[in-house]
Amino acid sequence: KGDSALSEVSLMKKQISALEGQLKALQASFAKYQKVATFPGGRTVGNKVFITSGYEGNFDDMKQRCLQAGGQLASPRNAAENAAVQQIALLYQKPVFLGITDIQTEGKFKYLNGDTIVYSNWHPGEPNNDKGTEDCVELYGNGKWNDKSCGEKRLIVCEF
Ligand code: GMH
Numbered sequence: 001k002g003d004s005a006l007s008e009v010s011l012m013k014k015q016i017s018a019l020e021g022q023l024k025a026l027q028a029s030f031a032k033y034q035k036v037a038t039f040p041g042g043r044t045v046g047n048k049v050f051i052t053s054g055y056e057g058n059f060d061d062m063k064q065r066c067l068q069a070g071g072q073l074a075s076p077r078n079a080a081e082n083a084a085v086q087q088i089a090l091l092y093q094k095p096v097f098l099g100i101t102d103i104q105t106e107g108k109f110k111y112l113n114g115d116t117i118v119y120s121n122w123h124p125g126e127p128n129n130d131k132g133t134e135d136c137v138e139l140y141g142n143g144k145w146n147d148k149s150c151g152e153k154r155l156i157v158c159e160f
């Protein structure tokens with residue numbers, strides 16, 4: 001009995017070291033595909049990935065496209081995430097619509113899940129609800145936010 005317990009331990013040690021080797025290979029492969037998948041219009045911040053299709057659409061188009069892909073519209077929740085979306089706007093030279101609106105209550109900007117926003121980066125003087133028609137939020141190449149009509153076409157950036 002003692003001998004068979006010992007050989008089971010040594011078998012498990014071999015199995016663990018084989019798994020360690022496989023995990024290392026998987027990590028290297030994952031790191032490589034992460035680079036592939038985010039070239040050139042994607043950015044990762046922590047566990048979040050922002051990526052553009054390169055296409056433009058109005059807010060409803062964009063929302064649908066991101067949902068269909070299993071993600072949602074880019075919703076930067078801190079300065080690092082905002083900088084990542086800014087880099088994509090700069091790369092494509094196009095402003096981006098965010099997953100933030102005040103459609104429900106004028107002046108109360110919320111994420112698409114209904115939560116009140118925890119971070120904002122408004123351009124001075126914004127949000128101004130110009131002409132009373134601005135319920136969506138665009139992010140400029142300088143990273144600043146402007147409220148804008150949801151029917152305008154902007155670069156599609158999703159987050160996953
Ligand atoms: C008005 C002015 C501009 C401002 C735009 C913008 C539209 O035209 O207040 O200075 O840039 O509104 O807020 O979304």
Ligand code: CA
Nearest residue numbers: 128129146147
């Ligand atoms: Ca505005």
